Every structure is written in C-alpha cells, then in structure tokens.
Amino acid sequence: MYVCLCKGLREAEFPALASCHGSCLEAMKRAMGLDDSCCGRCEERLEDMIRSCSGCLTKK
Numbered sequence: 001m002y003v004c005l006c007k008g009l010r011e012a013e014f015p016a017l018a019s020c021h022g023s024c025l026e027a028m029k030r031a032m033g034l035d036d037s038c039c040g041r042c043e044e045r046l047e048d049m050i051r052s053c054s055g056c057l058t059k060k
C-alpha cells in the first residue's frame with residue numbers, strides 16, 4: 001500500500017526510513033525528497049506512522 005503517491009513510498013519501505021531518520025517528520029520528508037512542489041497529502045499518515053513506530057521503539 002502506498003503512503004506517498006507523489007514519491008511512490010510504500011508502507012513496507014517505511015521502517016527502513018524510520019530507522020535512519022527516527023521520529024522527526026521534517027527529516028523524514030527531506031529523506032523522501034519531499035519539497036514545496038509535493039501535495040503534502042501524506043503528512044498526516046506519516047506523522048501517525050512515526051508516532052506508532054516511536055512507541056514501538058521506546059517499549060523495547
């Protein structure tokens with residue numbers, strides 16, 4: 001399932017990105033190559049995924 005249609009990011013690719021860029025949405029967006037020309041529709045979903053991933057990491 002795609003998270004970001006503009007950059008073609010799939011949900012399955014998210015854990016690798018998150019492990020490199022942690023819980024910072026801005027760092028994640030830079031890593032994905034998102035800029036002002038992108039629509040930004042995926043931001044809310046990314047924030048949710050970052051929150052749930054951070055929760056998993058702090059529980060370990």
Ligand code: FES
Nearest residue numbers: 004005006040042
């Ligand atoms: S869907 Fe991610 S920037 Fe457009």
